[in-house]
Amino acid sequence: MxxxxxxxxxxxxxxxxxxxxxxxxxxxxLVHAVEDISFNVRSGETLGIVGESGCGKxxxxxxxxxxxxxxxxxxxxxxxxxxKISQRQLRPLRREMQMIFQDPYSSLNPRKTVGQxxxxxxxxxxxxxxxxxxxxxxxxxGLSPEHYNRYPHExxxxxxxxxxxxxxxxxxxxxxxxxxxxSALDVSIQAQVLNLLRNLQKDFNLTYVFISHDLxxxxxxxxxxxxxxxGRIVEFGESESIxxxxxxxxxxxxxxxxxxxxxxxxxxxxLGGDVPSPIFPPAACVFHPRCPRFHKGHCDVExxxxxxxxxxxxxxxxxxxxxxxxxxxxxxxxxxAMRRDKPHLEGAAHE
Amino acid sequence: xxxxxxxxxDVRGLTVRFPTTDGVVQAVSNVSYSLSRGETxxxxxxxxxxxxxxxxxxxxxxxxxxxxxxxxxxxxxRDLLTLPPSExxxxxxxxxxxxxxxxxxxxxxxxRVGDQIIEAVLAHSHVSKSAARARAVELLDHVGxxxxxxxxxxxxxxxxxxxxQRAMIxxxxxxxxxxxICDEPTTALDVTVQAQIIELIEEVKREFDxxxxxxxxxxxxxxxxxxxxxxxYAGRIMEYGPADQIFGQPQHPYTWGLLDSMPTIxxxxxxxxxxxxxxxSLLNPPSGCPFHPRCPYAFAPCPVDPPPxxxxxxxxxxxxxxxxxxxxxxxxxxxxxxxRLGDAA
Numbered sequence: 001m002x003x004x005x006x007x008x009x010x011x012x013x014x015x016x017x018x019x020x021x022x023x024x025x026x027x028x029x030l031v032h033a034v035e036d037i038s039f040n041v042r043s044g045e046t047l048g049i050v051g052e053s054g055c056g057k058x059x060x061x062x063x064x065x066x067x068x069x070x071x072x073x074x075x076x077x078x079x080x081x082x083x084k085i086s087q088r089q090l091r092p093l094r095r096e097m098q099m100i101f102q103d104p105y106s107s108l109n110p111r112k113t114v115g116q117x118x119x120x121x122x123x124x125x126x127x128x129x130x131x132x133x134x135x136x137x138x139x140x141x142g143l144s145p146e147h148y149n150r151y152p153h154e155x156x157x158x159x160x161x162x163x164x165x166x167x168x169x170x171x172x173x174x175x176x177x178x179x180x181x182x183s184a185l186d187v188s189i190q191a192q193v194l195n196l197l198r199n200l201q202k203d204f205n206l207t208y209v210f211i212s213h214d215l216x217x218x219x220x221x222x223x224x225x226x227x228x229x230x231g232r233i234v235e236f237g238e239s240e241s242i243x244x245x246x247x248x249x250x251x252x253x254x255x256x257x258x259x260x261x262x263x264x265x266x267x268x269x270x271l272g273g274d275v276p277s278p279i280f281p282p283a284a285c286v287f288h289p290r291c292p293r294f295h296k297g298h299c300d301v302e303x304x305x306x307x308x309x310x311x312x313x314x315x316x317x318x319x320x321x322x323x324x325x326x327x328x329x330x331x332x333x334x335x336x337a338m339r340r341d342k343p344h345l346e347g348a349a350h351e
Numbered sequence: 352x353x354x355x356x357x358x359x360x361d362v363r364g365l366t367v368r369f370p371t372t373d374g375v376v377q378a379v380s381n382v383s384y385s386l387s388r389g390e391t392x393x394x395x396x397x398x399x400x401x402x403x404x405x406x407x408x409x410x411x412x413x414x415x416x417x418x419x420x421x422x423x424x425x426x427x428x429r430d431l432l433t434l435p436p437s438e439x440x441x442x443x444x445x446x447x448x449x450x451x452x453x454x455x456x457x458x459x460x461x462x463r464v465g466d467q468i469i470e471a472v473l474a475h476s477h478v479s480k481s482a483a484r485a486r487a488v489e490l491l492d493h494v495g496x497x498x499x500x501x502x503x504x505x506x507x508x509x510x511x512x513x514x515x516q517r518a519m520i521x522x523x524x525x526x527x528x529x530x531x532i533c534d535e536p537t538t539a540l541d542v543t544v545q546a547q548i549i550e551l552i553e554e555v556k557r558e559f560d561x562x563x564x565x566x567x568x569x570x571x572x573x574x575x576x577x578x579x580x581x582x583x584y585a586g587r588i589m590e591y592g593p594a595d596q597i598f599g600q601p602q603h604p605y606t607w608g609l610l611d612s613m614p615t616i617x618x619x620x621x622x623x624x625x626x627x628x629x630x631x632s633l634l635n636p637p638s639g640c641p642f643h644p645r646c647p648y649a650f651a652p653c654p655v656d657p658p659p660x661x662x663x664x665x666x667x668x669x670x671x672x673x674x675x676x677x678x679x680x681x682x683x684x685x686x687x688x689x690x691r692l693g694d695a696a
Contacts, residue, residue: 052541052542052543052544053541156629156630158629159629186397186398186568186630187397187568187570187609187612187613188397188608188609188612188625188626188630189625189629190612190614190625191612191613191614191623191624191625191626192625192627194614194623195622195623195625198622213541213542214614215542215616216613216614216615216616217614219614219615219616219618219619220614220615220619220620220623239619240619243616253543254542254543255616257542257543257545257546258542258571258616259545259546259549259569259571259572259574259575260571260574260575260615260616260617261570261571261573261574261598261610261613268546270543270546270547270550271543271546271547274511274513274514274544275511275541
């Protein structure tokens with residue numbers, strides 16, 4: 001990591017949300033949204049954060065931008081600890097970090113023109129001559145400068161997401177956090193926006209933190225990946241290494257669950273049950289109740305820490321995968337998972 | 352795709368128009384397809400392609416006063432479009448059942464899950480309340496809800512998303528339907544839960560020997576489950592045929608575009624190949640082939656006539672609606688797959 005400058009460094013970051021439980025609110029419970037995570041984001045890279053709903057990926061992003069205050073832990077942006085500084089002190093730093101949101105319908109004010117929306121960052125930071133710069137930005141993201149006086153409802157979903165991108169780019173930030181930026185778009189449009197984000201990264205030397213539940217999208221954009229489950233990072237490392245040989249059983253299950261539009265059968269690990277409540281996360285390894293490689297007396301007793309299992313590739317598991325795709329013996333190692341073969345395309349009843 | 356006695360549904364020339372103050376929305380235009388027992392028909396398309404509306408039309412769920420529907424929907428010898436509402440009521444929810452996208456919105460939050468299934472049982476059969484309860488518990492157990500008997504007394508908010516979708520499937524199955532229509536059944540679910548639900552739908556299909564219409568925008572889900580696939584765009588069928596044909600040798604430029612723009616999990620691509628532009632408004636769909644403004648191969652006849660779905664000279668059951676001559680498409684399709692393979696290397 002010595003050759004790379006870290007733009008963001010996160011250490012032991014934790015966020016708990018208090019919730020009331022029961023009618024008489026007998027004492028507060030805590031939602032363990034993010035639990036003791038550490039990672040860094042290198043300048044110019046795309047860090048993908050992937051996981052299912054409720055795994056804490058959006059909370060992590062909001063913490064990094066200090067849109068939420070952490071319960072504990074530190075966040076360093078360009079070497080400076082921003083986890084406790086005041087909003088006033090944060091404001092100049094806000095220029096450097098921007099966000100693109102999931103829903104291009106609700107993240108743009110319907111009563112403002114495109115010019116006002118994209119020009120808002122300039123207005124807030126007291127910059128003049130916004131108009132020509134807004135028009136330049138619109139061209140950069142593939143819209144036309146004539147769109148300046150139009151309203152969001154006149155645009156399609158993909159175009160609206162471009163407006164959101166233009167707004168994020170306005171102050172030439174270093175870091176852009178993209179929270180599910182293509183999830184609400186049709187596939188043909190998804191590819192347009194992904195290509196745009198990739199090109200902008202090259203042109204403006206941007207650093208992305210890219211959050212998605214879609215593993216195929218993450219594969220197309222991320223250099224390194226953090227896989228989250230119930231508030232913890234269970235696997236972290238170079239994208240290629242994780243996709244080619246996942247080490248954590250949860251990552252393996254995620255990868256095998258993605259439906260593919262290609263012919264040919266393959267093994268699928270279907271996890272039983274649901275994600276447990278983050279109010280009462282399981283003891284020790286949070287994945288143990290659903291894990292196909294669960295070892296009683298170990299996984300439910302001792303918390304596995306992230307450890308390097310391959311070059312630039314860490315996983316938090318006592319019994320990481322040795323082979324990928326998993327062999328039958330590995331999948332059947334315990335009874336936590338079911339397995340199925342791909343049904344024949346012609347629908348002949350089998351088994 | 353199945354012999355005639357296993358044929359359940361024959362849709363011919365289905366057209367749906369919504370007159371509005373701004374003009375007529377041409378939601379579905381001249382769509383024909385069929386479904387047999389044991390078959391999963393995957394309907395794929397982007398938002399606004401008419402994939403959901405065509406199913407609502409065959410279920411009789413569109414307001415007939417505000418919609419112009421024409422064509423024929425032959426369900427076991429009866430035309431659903433001309434059936435009086437009272438007759439349709441007897442079929443809907445009994446012989447043809449539907450599972451919707453959002454299991455959060457489809458269950459009444461104030462009634463117990465079991466009671467809602469009991470209501471579905473009693474809607475079409477005169478059995479005692481206790482027999483209906485037994486049936487509800489049996490089905491909940493069948494779709495994989497643990498401790499079905501006690502969970503039947505839970506309210507929907509006590510169920511997770513995946514369990515709610517299981518409960519919806521149980522409710523759809525109460526009268527052993529012949530056809531199960533699933534409209535984006537897994538879109539609201541996480542990928543590991545999606546895998547469970549897809550599996551459940553497949554099991555149900557095999558076990559009850561029913562026909563399934565699976566509507567989704569996710570080509571991956573279709574590739575894993577469907578026997579035949581219908582690709583829709585702007586209310587029209589672009590390509591229709593056996594799944595292995597559609598994914599193995601797609602013939603329509605729109606299908607090529609869809610497949611190529613899909614981010615693959617197999618490898619990182621140098622650049623994704625999007626379809627330029629955006630889907631058309633159905634108030635004023637483009638003349639001729641609705642895809643021509645975005646099609647890289649459009650030529651003289653494309654903006655003039657809408658091409659009818661034509662048979663593929665090689666595979667009889669594979670139809671596609673495109674003006675490009677067969678030899679030309681073969682050539683382009685071949686180049687396309689070479690380009691994809693080159694990318695892998």
